[in-house]
Amino acid sequence: MIFWLSFWTVALLVAGVSFACITAVVTVRGVSDLREMFQRLRREDPGAS
Amino acid sequence: MTHFTGVDWVIVIAYLAASVTAGLVGKRFIGSVERYLVAGRELSLYVGIATLAATEIGTITYMYNGELGYKYGFASFAAALISGAVMIVVGRTGFVIDRFRQLKLMTVPEYFERRYSRGLRLVTGVLVALGGILNMGVFLRIEGEFLTIVSGIPVRYLVVTMTVILLLELVYTVVGGMVSVVITDFIQYVLLSVATILVTAYAVYYAGWGHIVQKVNATMGLAGFSPIASPNFGLTFLLWQTLLWFSIHTCWQTTAMRVFSTRDPQTAGRVMTWTGFIFLGRGMLPMLWGIAALTLFGAGPMVNGAPLPVVNGQTLAPIDAMPAMLAQILGPGVKGLVVAGMLAATMSVNSSYLLGWSAVISQDVFLPMRQLMGKPPLGSKAQILVNRIANLFVSLFLMFWGLYYTPPGAVYLYLNITGTIFLAGAFVSVVAGLYWRRANVVGGYAAMLMGAVGAVVPFFFLHWSENITGMISFGLAAVGLVIGSLAGGRSPATEAA
Numbered sequence: 001m002i003f004w005l006s007f008w009t010v011a012l013l014v015a016g017v018s019f020a021c022i023t024a025v026v027t028v029r030g031v032s033d034l035r036e037m038f039q040r041l042r043r044e045d046p047g048a049s
Numbered sequence: 050m051t052h053f054t055g056v057d058w059v060i061v062i063a064y065l066a067a068s069v070t071a072g073l074v075g076k077r078f079i080g081s082v083e084r085y086l087v088a089g090r091e092l093s094l095y096v097g098i099a100t101l102a103a104t105e106i107g108t109i110t111y112m113y114n115g116e117l118g119y120k121y122g123f124a125s126f127a128a129a130l131i132s133g134a135v136m137i138v139v140g141r142t143g144f145v146i147d148r149f150r151q152l153k154l155m156t157v158p159e160y161f162e163r164r165y166s167r168g169l170r171l172v173t174g175v176l177v178a179l180g181g182i183l184n185m186g187v188f189l190r191i192e193g194e195f196l197t198i199v200s201g202i203p204v205r206y207l208v209v210t211m212t213v214i215l216l217l218e219l220v221y222t223v224v225g226g227m228v229s230v231v232i233t234d235f236i237q238y239v240l241l242s243v244a245t246i247l248v249t250a251y252a253v254y255y256a257g258w259g260h261i262v263q264k265v266n267a268t269m270g271l272a273g274f275s276p277i278a279s280p281n282f283g284l285t286f287l288l289w290q291t292l293l294w295f296s297i298h299t300c301w302q303t304t305a306m307r308v309f310s311t312r313d314p315q316t317a318g319r320v321m322t323w324t325g326f327i328f329l330g331r332g333m334l335p336m337l338w339g340i341a342a343l344t345l346f347g348a349g350p351m352v353n354g355a356p357l358p359v360v361n362g363q364t365l366a367p368i369d370a371m372p373a374m375l376a377q378i379l380g381p382g383v384k385g386l387v388v389a390g391m392l393a394a395t396m397s398v399n400s401s402y403l404l405g406w407s408a409v410i411s412q413d414v415f416l417p418m419r420q421l422m423g424k425p426p427l428g429s430k431a432q433i434l435v436n437r438i439a440n441l442f443v444s445l446f447l448m449f450w451g452l453y454y455t456p457p458g459a460v461y462l463y464l465n466i467t468g469t470i471f472l473a474g475a476f477v478s479v480v481a482g483l484y485w486r487r488a489n490v491v492g493g494y495a496a497m498l499m500g501a502v503g504a505v506v507p508f509f510f511l512h513w514s515e516n517i518t519g520m521i522s523f524g525l526a527a528v529g530l531v532i533g534s535l536a537g538g539r540s541p542a543t544e545a546a
C-alpha cells in the first residue's frame with residue numbers, strides 16, 4: 001500500500017502542477033495566438049469584416 | 050431558496066453574456082465549410098491546447114471522475130494516468146494524427162472513403178453519429194444535477210435551466226461553427242481551469258490529506274490504492290483503458306477535429322503532447338474531490354464496497370457526493386466563480402460535441418447518401434446550411450433524451466461503452482488503413498460490424514462487465530479486419546491508398 005500511496009501522491013503532484021503551469025502559459029500566450037488566427041483568416045478572406 | 054448570493058449570480062450571468070457575445074464574433078470569419086468545421090486549419094499551439102482541453106473537460110467529466118474517486122479511491126487514478134500518458138505518446142510519436150493531418154480531413158469517417166469506399170464512410174458515419182450522440186445523451190441530465198446541487202436551484206427548474214444553457218451554446222455554434230467554438234473554448238478553458246484549481250485547494254483543505262488517506266484505507270483497504278488489487282479494475286481494465294484511450298485520442302471526432310484544425314502536423318503533435326499533461330489533472334483532480342467527499346460524507350450504508358454519502362441527514366447517490374460537498378464548503382463569490390467555471394466546462398464540451406456529431410451527420414451521412422442517389426454535390430454555403438440544420442436536430446434529440454434518460458451503473462463506464470460501439474471498429478480500420486497495405490474494404494466492414502456487435506451484445510444483452518465487453522469489442526474488430534482483408538483480396542481502393 002505504501003508503494004501505491006507514494007506513487008499516486010507523486011502522480012497527483014505532477015498532474016496538479018502541470019495543470020496549473022500549462023493553464024498559466026496558455027492564458028497568456030493564447031491571446032496572441034487568437035489575434036494572429038483572426039489576422040490570417042481576414043487576410044485569406046478580404047470579405048470578412 | 051438557492052445557495053447563491055447576489056455576487057454569485059452576477060458572476061454567472063456576466064460569464065454567460067461574455068461567452069455568447071464572444072462566440073458570435075466567429076460569424077465574421079465563416080465563408081466556407083472548411084472554416085465552419087475546422088477553422089480554416091489555422092490553430093496554433095496555445096489556442097490549440099485551450100480548445101482541445103476545453104472540449105474534453107466538461108462538468109460531466111468532473112462528475113464521472115468524482116464518482117470514480119468516491120467509489121474506488123486512489124485506484125481510480127489509473128484511468129486518469131492512462132488517458133494522459135497515452136495522449137502524450139500519441140503527441141510525441143504522431144501515431145495516426147500525423148497522417149490524419151496530412152490528409153486534410155474534416156471528419157474521421159471521411160478517411161474511410163479515401164482509404165476504403167464511400168459505402169463504408171456512410172456506415173461508419175451512421176455508427177459514429179449514433180454512438181457519439183448516445184454518449185452525449187447523458188450529459189445534460191448529469192450536468193443539471195451538478196448545477197442544482199451546487200447552486201441550490203430547485204429541481205423543478207432543471208429542465209428549463211439546461212434548455213436555456215443548451216440554446217445559448219447552440220446560438221454561437223450554429224452561427225460561427227468552429228471559429229466561434231475556438232474563441233469561446235479559450236475563455237471557457239481559462240475559467241474552468243481556475244475553478245478546478247480552486248476546488249482542489251478547498252477540497253484538500255477541508256477534508257485534510259491525512260484524513261483522506263485514512264478514510265480510503267479504512268473503507269477499501271489495498272483495493273482503494275492498487276488498481277490491480279481492486280475488484281472493479283484489474284489488468285483487463287488497464288489493458289482495455291489503454292486501447293480505448295489510444296482510440297479516443299486518435300479517432301474520437303471532437304478530438305480529431307482539433308487535429309484537423311491545426312496549422313500543420315507538427316503543431317498537432319505538440320498540442321496533443323501538452324494537452325496530455327492537462328489530461329492527468331483532468332482525471333486525477335476531480336477524482337480527488339470525490340475522495341474528499343467520501344472522507345467528509347461517507348457515513349451511510351455500504352453499497353458495492355463504499356459507504357453511501359450522507360449530507361444534512363439525507364442519503365445521496367455516490368455521484369452526487371462531490372457537488373454536495375462543493376455546496377457545503379465553498380463561500381459566497383467563490384461558489385459563483387466555480388459554478389461559472391463549471392458552466393464554462395459544460396458549454397465548451399457541448400458546443401464542440403454538437404459541432405462534431407452534426408458534422409458527421411451532414412458530411413458523412415447526408416452528403417454521401419445524396420451522392421449515392423446520383424444527386425450533384427452541394428456547394429460550400431449549402432453544406433454549411435446542412436451542418437446548421439444537423440446541429441439543430443442533435444440539440445433537439447439531446448433535449449428530450451438527455452434530460453429523461455438515466456444511465457445504469459457508473460457514468461464513466463456507460464460513456465466508455467457507448468463510445469466503444471464505433472471506436473473499436475473505427476480505430477482498428479484507421480490503424481490498419483494507415484499502416485497495413487493488405488487492409489481492404491471487406492475488412493473495414495467486418496471491423497465496424499464486429500466491433501459494434503462486440504460492444505452492444507455482451508453489455509446490453511448478456512450484462513457482462515464493461516472491461517470484458519470493451520476487450521471483446523476491440524478483439525472482434527481486429528479479427529474482423531484481418532480475416533475480412535485476407536479473404537477479400539486486394540481491392541482497387543486498397544491499391545489506390
